Amino acid sequence: MEVYNKAVQVGSLKLEIAISDRSNTILYQSPEEHEASLACPYFINLTARDENDKRIWQTPVMDDHGEIRYYSSVYEAIEDAKSKLGDAGDEIEYNLPGSSKELQILLIEDIVEDMELMCMTLRKAGMKFNIKQVDTREEFVQALSEYKADIILSDHAIPQFNSLEALSLARKVNAKVPFIIVSGGVSETMAVNCIQQGASDYVLKSDLYRLPLAIQKALHAADITSATREELLLKVEELSETNNQLEHMLYGVAHNLRSPLNSVLGLLNLARHEGESLSKNMSHYFQMMEDSIRKLDTSVNDLLKYAKNAKKEVSIEKIDFKKVIQEGLEQMRFMKGFDRIQPKVEINQSSLFYSDAYRVSSILHNLISNAIKYMDYSKADSFIKVAIEVTKQKVDIEFTDNGIGINKTYLSKVFTMFYRATSQNDGTGLGLYLVNDTVQKMGGTISIESQEGEGTSFHITLPNHYSTALS
Structure with a gap:
């Protein structure tokens, strides 16, 4: 039974090292072989081949009487190899298990x-x-x-x-x-x-x-x-997580893409059967179709963001937080309820901040969009408050709104893909998952506090690559 096998290249020589257990082959041994196996219960085979794969030396060797000479130890075989192969023999010793050191x-x-x-x-x-x-x-x-x-x-x-x-x-x-x-x-x-x-x-x-x-x-x-054990375990864990996410995503994608389309088809069928009253209700139907199409567009956009975040390498550049937030608000200006939200931004910056501009924007824009979607229409003074503290080591971002809030029962699940913590059907269930996934990708941390009916607060910390960018 072979217990060790390894091939190494030394210059132009290819060395093959094999050790087999011959103590289990007693039924096939002569008395002399059995006695030898008791002294050295393993069979050592060392082979040297040239660049043309031609065998130029091999153990075990024949003695002067034409009999196979079994080695009494691995080290006897090594010494023989050294005498025949020089430096290549040293390489054999190095590659035997446990022989390169005490x-x-x-x-x-x-x-x-x-x-x-x-x-x-x-x-x-x-x-x-x-x-x-x-x-x-x-x-x-x-x-x-x-x-x-x-x-x-x-x-x-x-x-x-x-x-x-x-x-x-x-x-x-x-x-x-x-x-x-x-x-x-x-x-x-x-x-x-x-x-x-x-x-x-x-x-x-x-x-x-x-x-x-x-x-x-x-x-x-x-x-x-x-x-290999740690690598295999890590790969298995990664593949398992990927498979779970893909399965979950397939279901979520199918649901989020098909539901708006079905709504559009249903509305078109209603319009088709309206007959004489078509013109009176046309404006209302078109608005409903537009809302459904926007939901579909949001779902597709979130999926594209997820794919980009998963594949895109981290790119370091200087970040202007004021500009990032302004751009986010500009992008959201057509969202329902945007005109009712009062943004409040406080930036305390003692250092320049360097990070991945795309991902920082993705985090803040998703939070702004989320706050608008889940604003509390019963409140006259709806607001979004963003407090940013920048040092040479990190940035702390406190993002607070006074929207509908989240029931404490659901807080532990809000970063799960396609999870919605409210019966409101305005979101895709990907926004906060993308925020958390992006923060983790950047080596940061995120936490959430929320009270139903009061509002929600996110605290995000991201590393500042100031030293790396300037070195």
């Missing part, structure tokens, strides 16, 4: 003789290592924080402590470090349980010849998983 082994063992036997076994296999031995739970916990172990070896049962408890403690501190149980007696059920709990392997003390191979297998697995 292993730092943390050992849980209360019998000194057993520890010495393990050390003898590892030295015989040519392994370089330092070992720290502990025999109590307290010592182990302390060693986990103070001793940087490459691998942990643990007896299964010592007084008032066992390997499963040690494994649990180790995983809380370092989930990646290999953990091998070395015990005088482990049942099959216990061995399976240990592996399920996260142990890399288990070795019986009566079969310590397996320990060097078990360590190499565990280190090799750790080399692979440490480089």
